[in-house]
Amino acid sequence: MIQRVLTFFERYSFGVCTYLGEHLNISISKIRLFFIYTSFLSVGFPLVVYFFAGVVLDLRNYVKRARTRITDF
Structure with missing residues (x-):
């Protein structure tokens, strides 16, 4: 049950902590x-x-x- 909750938050969170962690090491x-x-x-x-x-x-x-879609043409 706890794993399902963690998976839900990992999938639908914004990724702010991941972004900060990668850039600040x-x-x-x-x-x-x-x-x-x-x-x-x-x-x-x-x-x-x-x-x-x-x-x-x-x-x-x-x-x-959106930028990559425009430059793909």
Whole structure:
């Protein structure tokens, strides 16, 4: 059951922790724990930052895909 929940969040999350981990060379699990602990301590403010970063990353990927489709012609 726990594995199904983890798989769901891995598949449908925005990939913010993965993106930050790859660019900062930090373990992804440490970044996730940071978001979890700080959201408990600061009443959810990091979750707002996480969702905003997720939207920005989705827009960035959308623009990259649109550019490649235009240049493929």
